Amino acid sequence: MTDRDELAERRRKHLKLIHFNREDHTFVETEKPNVTFDDVGGLEDVKKRIRLSFILPLKQPEVFAAYGKSAGGSLLLYGPPGCGKTFLARAVAGEIEVNFMHVELQAILSMYVGESEHNLHDIFAKARENKPCVVFFDELDALGGSRHQMRAHHDRMLVNQLLLELDGLDNQSDNVFIIGATNTPWYLDTALRRPGRFNHLVFVPPPDAPERQKILELKLAGKPVDGLNLSAIADMTKHFSGADLEQVVQDAVDSAMERTFETGEIQPITQKDLLAAVKGRKPSTLEWFATARNYATFSDVNRDYQVVLDYMKKHGIK
Known part of the structure; x- marks a missing residue:
């Protein structure tokens, strides 16, 4: 060839x-x-x-x-x-x-x-x-x-x-x-x-408290639960994204499943499970806001991202 x-x-x-x-x-x-x-x-x-x-x-x-x-x-x-x-x-x-x-x-x-x-x-x-x-x-x-x-x-x-x-x-x-x-x-x-x-x-900002409660309700739908106060959980998860809330529910599910394997009976997700899951998580949005604030403050010539700074000020994000 x-x-x-x-x-x-x-x-x-x-x-x-x-x-x-x-x-x-x-x-x-x-x-x-x-x-x-x-x-x-x-x-x-x-x-x-x-x-x-x-x-x-x-x-x-x-x-x-x-x-x-x-x-x-x-x-x-x-x-x-x-x-x-x-x-x-x-x-x-x-x-x-x-x-x-x-x-x-x-x-x-x-x-x-x-x-x-x-x-x-x-x-x-x-x-x-x-x-x-x-x-x-x-x-x-x-x-x-x-x-x-x-x-x-x-x-x-x-x-x-x-x-x-x-x-x-x-x-x-x-x-x-x-x-x-x-x-x-x-x-x-x-x-x-x-x-x-x-x-x-x-x-598109993170969900507010009523939206967070609705997200929690949707993520918990069809799962065994007992004595939940989702309004209280929503108030505790300020600045959490929808993805953060989904992970909170998954952590609570893991806790309930662990008890299920120990007892041999289906155990419901409780308020205690959700509280423990929330305490083990921090909102992932805060890192994004820190980056956005730096850009909006020092590099935003046309003030396109002033809305982000206004949102941060209104919601106490530093």
């Missing part, structure tokens, strides 16, 4: 691998959510902001046109991890009664050069096929991070592709709406914040 033939064979195998990868790549499902804002407990300020900046322009474009405003741009949800950004995005799709695509990072990234950009383009193409559609990008900072801090050329190309796809959308004609979620919006590429892209920023 000549050198030219060997090179051709290597290229053929490489193309075959790429083709195999594309066929077996993570498939992004399209669904029709049956949840709306009525299913989102609390967060009234957040829902009001989303309605005004994202939903009403789609439902009543003539009103906004009278003021020189039009439907456009995309929605960026940010805040501490585990506070329900994904559920909120699904509720937005349910509120405007459109299809929903939840895109996670593994559905895009590939080990082959140029393949990630193809995957991203395919997702937008599928969204157009299923329009009207909301495309939800989880962990957007991992996909659209600042190009100035990227060393690898293919990482920068992926951000360029995302910008290209966003610029190619006309929300009024294509009916493809984009929602992103991130815990660290300050790490996003500045070009993503340009008007017409992710120019609607919405802070």
Whole structure:
């Protein structure tokens, strides 16, 4: 075999691998959510902001046109991890009664050069096929991070592709709406914040006391319980995220199961179990707020994150 033939064979195998990868790549499902804002407990300020900046322009474009405003741009949800950004995005799709695509990072990234950009383009193409559609990008900072801090050329190309796809959308004609979620919006590429892209920023805070009680009720539903005062537990879990509360319930379940194995009979989850679980946990959101405060105080030129500082002051977070 000549050198030219060997090179051709290597290229053929490489193309075959790429083709195999594309066929077996993570498939992004399209669904029709049956949840709306009525299913989102609390967060009234957040829902009001989303309605005004994202939903009403789609439902009543003539009103906004009278003021020189039009439907456009995309929605960026940010805040501490585990506070329900994904559920909120699904509720937005349910509120405007459109299809929903939840895109996670593994559905895009590939080990082959140029393949990630193809995957991203395919997702937008599928969204157009299923329009009207909301495309939800989880962990957007991992996909659209600042190009100035990227060393690898293919990482920068992926951000360029995302910008290209966003610029190619006309929300009024294509009916493809984009929602992103991130815990660290300050790490996003500045070009993503340009008007017409992710120019609607919405802070999703940790649940308040009534929301925490509702989350605890949902997580304990169907489990054996006895003498619970969930209102008291909700008051004790200030600043806890939904994920933190889920872990509290799991810790309490483990305690009840331990007694079950010791006695040989099913033991209920008690108030004591929950109290012990709460005492063994600290809210994971406090670390996020410490980072957000530093950025909002010293680097937030446009005061985009002043809402975070206001929230911290109101709720006594130092």
